[in-house]
Amino acid sequence: MSPRKPINSKVPIVFGIFILTLFSACQKEASTERHATWTHYGGSPDQSKFFDGDEITKANVSQLKVAWMYPTEDETPYFFSPIIVDTVMYVMGKNSSLIALNVVTQEEIWIHANLMGLTRRGINYWESKDKKDKRLIFTISNTIQAIDAVTGLSVMSFGTDGYVDLREGVDRDPTSIRRIQPMMPGVIYKDLLIIGSAPGENYFSPPGHVRAYNVVTGKMEWIFHTIPHPGEFGYDTWPKDAYKYVGGVNVWSEITVDTERGIAYLPVGSPTYDYYGADRIGSNLFGNSIVALDANTGERIWHYQTVHHDLWDYDLSPAPQLLTVDRNGKKIDAVAVATKHGFVFVFDRVTGEPLFPIEEKPFPPSAMPGEEAWPTQPISSLPNFTRNEVTKETLNPYFPDSIKQAWYKRLEEAKSGLYVPPSDQYETMMMPGALGGANYGNSAADPQNGMMYLLTQEHASIYKLNKVEPPKIDLSVNEVQRIKTLYSSTCQTCHGVDMAGGVGPSLVNIGQHVFFDEFRSAVINGKGQMPGFVHVDEETLKAMYRYLGGNPASFNFRRNLEPKTPEGPVVASGGVKIRPDENRAPAMSAYPKDTEHPTDRYTTEYGLEWPGLAAPPWSSIVAYDLNEGVIKWRMPVGQDSLYVQGDQSKGAPGGVLRKGMIVTSTGVVFSTAKGGKLYAFDAENGKLLWEETLSRESNAQPSMYMLNGKQYLVINATSNFARDSYNHSKKPGALPKGYVVYALPGNK
Template identity: 70%
Template sequence: MDFSFILMSNTKFTFLSWGPLVVQVVLVLITGCQTPTKEIAEHTTWSHYGGSPDQSKFFESPSITKSNVGEMELLWNYPSGDDRFYFFNPIIVDSTMFVLGKNSSLIAIHARTGKELWIHTDLSGITRRGINYWESGDKKDRRLLFTLNNSLQAIDAVTGKSIMDFGDNGYVDLREGLDRDPTSVTQIQSMMPGVVYDDLLILGSAPGESYFSPPGHVRAYNVVTGKLEWTFHTIPRPGEYGYETWPKDAYKYVGGVNVWSEISVDTERGIAYLPIGSPTYDYYGGDRLGSNLFANSLVAVDAKTGERLWHYQTVHHDLWDYDLSPAPQLLTVDKDGKKVDAVAIATKHGFVFVFDRVTGEPIFPIEEKPFPKSEMPGEESWPTQPITSLPSFTRHEVTEENLNPYFSDSLRQDWLKRLDSTKSGLYEPPSDKYETIIMPGALGGANYGNTAGDPQNGILYILTQEYASIYRLNKLEPTKKELTKNDVDKVRSLYESSCIACHGPNMEGGAGPSLKNLGHHMFYEEFRNTVVNGKGVMPGLVHVDETSLKALFQFLGGDPERRSFRRGEQQGEPIDGPVVASGGVIVPPDVQRGAPMQEYPQGVEHPETRYTTDYGLDWPGLIDPPWSSIIAYDLNEGTIKWRQPVGVDSLYVQGDKTKGAPNGTQRKGMVITSTGIVFSTAKGGKVYAFDAENGNVLWETTLSHETNAQPSMFSLDGKEYLVINATSDFRSDSYDHSKKPGAVAKGYLVYGIPDKK
């Protein structure tokens, strides 16, 4: 049954037989309406992760135009201060820029000069990709909100000091309110910051993707008190809409179904758009038979109350880890001569779905089409999947014709034989009998940070990469619940299979940083968050159990029980400058860790055998390039306006003809300007300025370090500036190392048009 076009109003479910006009009137009455000038004002600042609550990455930039963008230069830079990688998106308020730097410190700097205003140091475990800013109407109360080791905290944006009357003695325990024993929640905070709307912080989560991970319910907290104001149950409880799309007890043990990326808000109407991810377990769903709402769904909720207004599920009963990752883009499109306020979502598997922002009605047709049936025991794959009429932006199959043409003859012959014994194609269910090559795979298509929009002109921009995953299911063997120091040696195989390629056989580094003495400057919680969620170009190892994670940490010289460092021990270099505080508020140790669920609740029916697989990322260059592109969709016409390859295709710059590494757009971002410029970052430290009309390159530069963060833009004294976080080290295949760019200290780089002399 298709539940996609049902609205919920209080206790009644009403089908959209009224017609879009009546529904729009009803929704306006429910949510209220603000003046249209507010949306325009939002795009003149960059106080949110994506610039504004709509996450459009759109900016009013009158001083940087197509005619002068070629004159852009590096005006100043703020060094990050140590050897760590930071993936932080700077936000700018008035003349102050907030960054994350040396020793995991939040730092306020002057946006014109880079002068440090205050430093709040040693926030180990803080949300890696950004923070939230809120100010009261009179601007007397200004605060930064962020998550840190499973807690929500606030800092005074003026003084840099922790706000101790926020929550319970300065923190909110994010493990609470998830329908699980809080002590079983080992991780819940997202690597993304959430979004501020009025006096609410709407927050997603990253609960992990293992069996029995916690559910990813979306929650809103009061920015002043920390009080939980509403919860949207992404896995419905008994009596709630969508409950019947799961087994009756699934809400007790299924996890995920979380928003781990960007939440977009229509501030005029007070509607939040939630791009919801996959359920656990990603690749086998024998214990979650059904279509599994609200997994893999775009859900519109009342931003004030969390009440569901409408939803659309883009993948039924997901078996491919096809999370909805990028920000939903809020655009006004000209459809059949009428202006329609729309929301567009791009997916990992290369589709764009577009809906009326208020009613949820598709603007371009969507058809349910049949796909292969799973042959796994206990599994019941969904017989159909929704396919939009808009052109796809990725390929969906690996064939003899599109194999990488740079393969040697012997390697090509090996792959031709391998293809004979595998299955490849869109929605091909994973199997334990043979390999399935899914195109695109877990890191393909559009990922978080990879969409932007021109809100008034109906143009959607997408960064995408062609990256296959190769899956084969295996029975999940039971793991030990206890860990002793003697177990550390047994984790060596995990290091050799997952870590050695980048960090070296002696942990001295290579493509990745050195891990020597890691345990002397990192707590276990930060280590766990890094391994599970990924960092830089490193994918997250989400299926590694807690026991193995602790053993790996010990193998690297760490102590999982360590809560503090002795005098003389440092988590980083000593901090110079205006330090106002160190560390977060005091949070009980049990908030930062837990003993995860290991089995189904007593009395719950479940399959006898569970299956698992890795992400299958061993062959990133399996098909022919280009692997990474930027695409402009004209959603007025329903066509791809232009497409350009981006980044260093890295193809064998070291003479290695066996593997490439696309990753050209993963963890990258864009800024769209009102003057028709598309700024984009890409692999190899590349920064481009494209002509928004035709995709022509207007300006290009190569950074001295990699960027793995969303760029920002701000205006000060009538001039606009572009900010790039360039704090990551290059991989060995990121560029031709014989032509390395000139040395600039890694840090936050501010570009602009220099003043004429």
């Protein structure tokens, strides 16, 4: 049995802390030179989304106009965040091709076509000190690959035959792993790619150990076991041998690096299974923790766990932000992290000491068999940026009276509030739910002024645990009804009541046209604009596949999709050839024979079918002054017609956020939001300086670059508007899908 107290080690390596502190004291104020480029997902390795450029100011930002755009020329929604190196911009388009653009002429330099399975959010750029070797490093189909950034050709000397298999080295049979690559690109530090994973959140998913690979050779240089092995720190916060079957505890979002100190900050996610943890009794380090590692060796420096024994899917996912704050007249280099459930925790960047008090407070126990909810949870003294309860008083006022009455009854029978454990006896209504709060891409900072900016949403989840039943060959009446319920709550909005399609394609007899692996990957990982539904268990997936006309016996095979060669300077196609598994093992589906485990397992759906359950605004941008520890301003963002009566083109502030921000040195905060909205706010007081409505939805991190003294803002506008949004692509003069580049009028 694990000890009944959380472990939050702040000074495990005393000598290392002394050296780091001494180095910090001798260090000059951090240079902003690295913030004048956008070569990483978040601009630079600190993921601050901060840009040092003086042309666009508060006074002239309202004059921004479209300078040029690059159409993607297909119907695929891309979530890709462009990076810019010198005069070259790298984007995705044209049937999932990686494209190099000359930002001076706006012409294509090269196209590497048909990179199906490439991580959706972006890629990494690395160059040697002499600038003779320039590479794009990315993950695709559970591998790491490299492309020559100048020629667009695959680097065959990388790894073995041009790739590294990410499935190897994570405590499972590699051939049994179906998914492991992260949805974010990782981060480059020196000659290392530091990378997390997205192994799924079902029972027996692979563990999410964080690894570093040499960008030249592909050799794994270090691994940090997020689920500790025997003898490692934190092993006693789990049951014996839990590392053999527990999964998750992964960094699926942004990794932040302090390049001056050589410290990587990991926002670590939840253990599996997210909502029932009878097989992982204990506080479960390093789940839901911010972990500071030596970026050169992977050794732990300090950590802090923000949720003990998580039962609510409260991953840490926004990038930890590096700031210099003024506390009581003393300048302190800090790291701040925001959570899905609305808290901000701030620490000394080197020692891990909290800069604002954190109190362990008691919360209700679980009534589920075998479950032991942790008796206390850490509560930050900083103001919370979300609501944490759904009540009759906070219910959406736009609901028709019949829906209100139905919800009043459900609320009477349900439980809602912070850290209420899920149950199989009643519904728990968590605010925020699985989507947050703040989530990936939703944090930014002005590093020198102690200001952190968050995009946040108030989207509830409704959970009710159900026992996992043994697999069945035929669909029972109850199973059919469950599938219909699942379809209506998660699929119907996009695919239609009759499955004939709408925003999404038709699903009529789709099982007869795709193999199970493709179907499974699309549901769990997402595809195009469709999000992933990682909590759908394997048996439900198979049942739904049969319901859609498929035969699960085909699940060990994949079709060879016919590649399409786009027009333009295509130099290669498909990346490197990956060797097929000679004998593919089934995915892990049971506890190892030599481990103790509960008799029963329980699962629940995401419970996201009511995104507008609470009153608007559903989405906001929030500015924290971490010098004083206060919320300085908050503004609603986005446009969502959900449940709003009257003119649907006006809507209400809100919408599910998977968007991004840019903070400039001139005090402007750019933000995208649902409904194709693009904003510029005054960083000091939140005043709206400029607003634009895009012709397409944006679901990617914006980018910024300078060229000959002129400043450019890049927006990926390639996603479709949802049915609950006004479709601005129908307006006269609407731009096609593509990357839209804004600048001030005139030449410079």
